[in-house]
Amino acid sequence: MTVALGGAPIGGAALGILMLDARFPRVPGDMGNGDTWPFPVLYEIVQGATPERVVRQRAEGLDGAFLDAARRLVDRGAVALTTVCGFLSFFQAELAAHAGVPVASSTLMQVPALDRMLPPGRRTGVVTVSRESLWDDHFTAVGARADTPVEGTEGGRELTRVLIGNEPWLDMAAAEADVTAAARRLVARCPEVGAIVLECANMAPYAAAVRRETGLPVHDIYSFVSWVHSGFADAHRPPVTGTID
């Protein structure tokens, strides 16, 4: 076939990412750092969606801004959408309906799928940037159990303060210590935790450390969204032939 089909201003199977209106550092491994991704991404900033407003005030009044930004990404050629904040799970249905493409609003969507792969009596636990802000409906909106064990980094020294406070500097070693300490507290408090999901899209840089320190499988937004994109990825890969090896 040598006839190509167009339809959008930008070609290639690009993942559309709805960005917060923030200025804190986006380090490698963070969704908002283009170097994180091995495939093309399109960014769109949702005006007014500050970390404080999205996490602590449930993104109130921002529905329209998110839906408009989602539409702009799809119009430009995004084949699937995601967001940079796990708290946006309660926009899942609205975003998917409005965008008309697959939407992975939050890493929390993985919880039900992971629960069924764990040993008897084990379940998935979540590490978040703000435990008190993660309500039942953040889980139930994506089919996860409302009583999913949760631990937060807000008592730590660095990560929550920098993200929610939208500060310009991040001590990555201190941030990592916050995340691994929260994971250790989660496992100590809830020994039934058999896998960890990192709610916060800024935590993927520390996933390997959490895996190392807890010995549990660790799922983050990077691996989740990489899987989402893999469904679109290889339309242009050479077709397989009879060669097996």
Added chain:
Amino acid sequence: MSAVASGGKSFYGARLGLLVRPTRFPRLPGDPANARSFPFSVRYAVLERADRACALEAAERLLDEGAEGVGLAFNAGFDLADALDAPFAGALDADRGLVEAMLPHDAELGVLAFSGNEGDIPVTGYLAEAAAEDADRLEVPRARDSIVEAARDAAAERPAIAAWLLHEPEMGPFAPDIRAATGLPVYDRVRFLARFHAGLAPRAFPR
């Protein structure tokens, strides 16, 4: 990170143990029983019989040797998650729910299966027959045509289909063809296992 390495087992870096059936069917890249389907190392155990007892014994051996999680390279009528002390990637149902959760409410997931549950799209024809017979030769273009045609027909009949899930491991090699023919995203067992593996080996990013 410490500069002292810790040992304790015989080999490293092959975290995913995969159980495969004793078949002769050509396992093309894209089928989980072809090691080239994955951008990471896997450790295979070929089952003597595709039953639960055999699978459980093999899974425990893989874990004992150092695997950190075990998965199935085929569809089985049993699950081992309730019997192992490590995560287990068995039925594709987990992915069915996850893909459906991403789609708009009025969209459908098209599940292509050789003989499926209610609601699945039954795929017949050359690839299905060759897999059922465990043929040790496969005419690849003919196999491709048979599965692509089934997907095209299903998409025409059910316009609400917005994504595919390939239920059979033998369909995986043709995922790019199905995507190209229908324009829809395609999920399958190889992708499911790759996501499972990502939990065992989260990517380490540069500092």
